[in-house]
Amino acid sequence: MKVNVEVDCTPEEARRLMGLPDLTPIHEAYVAKMQDTIDNxxxxxxxxxxxxxxxxxxxxxxxxxxxxxxxxxxPGG
Known part of the structure; x- marks a missing residue:
């Protein structure tokens, strides 16, 4: 017997379904720090x-x- 299950959800919905933390604020702070360093x-x-x-x-x-x-x-690679 073979059973296929297809789940149609966004990455955000999948993250919540699996109980993973939302790391968006950390990612945004990381990118902002890099941008600030480059700009200065x-x-x-x-x-x-x-x-x-x-x-x-x-x-x-x-x-x-x-x-x-x-x-x-x-060269040549």
Whole structure:
């Protein structure tokens, strides 16, 4: 026997149905802080420090993205 269930709901409705917290205020504060930092004269070294502090997995996450971008910018790649 095979049973298929199709649920038609918005992401907000799904979040509430599963009892997950609404992280919208945290997301908005995070984006506002990034925008404020960029608007107030962000230097490259400041950006790297900020990302290291905010990025998932800290330094390992930054190293992953650095390798990814370096691989994408190599000639013939």
């Amino acid at each position: 004269g962000l230097r490259p070294e400041m950006f790297e420090t900020m990302i290291k502090n905010w990025a998932p997995m800290g330094e390992a996450g930054v190293a992953f993205w650095r390798r990814l971008f370096e691989a994408g910018t190599k």
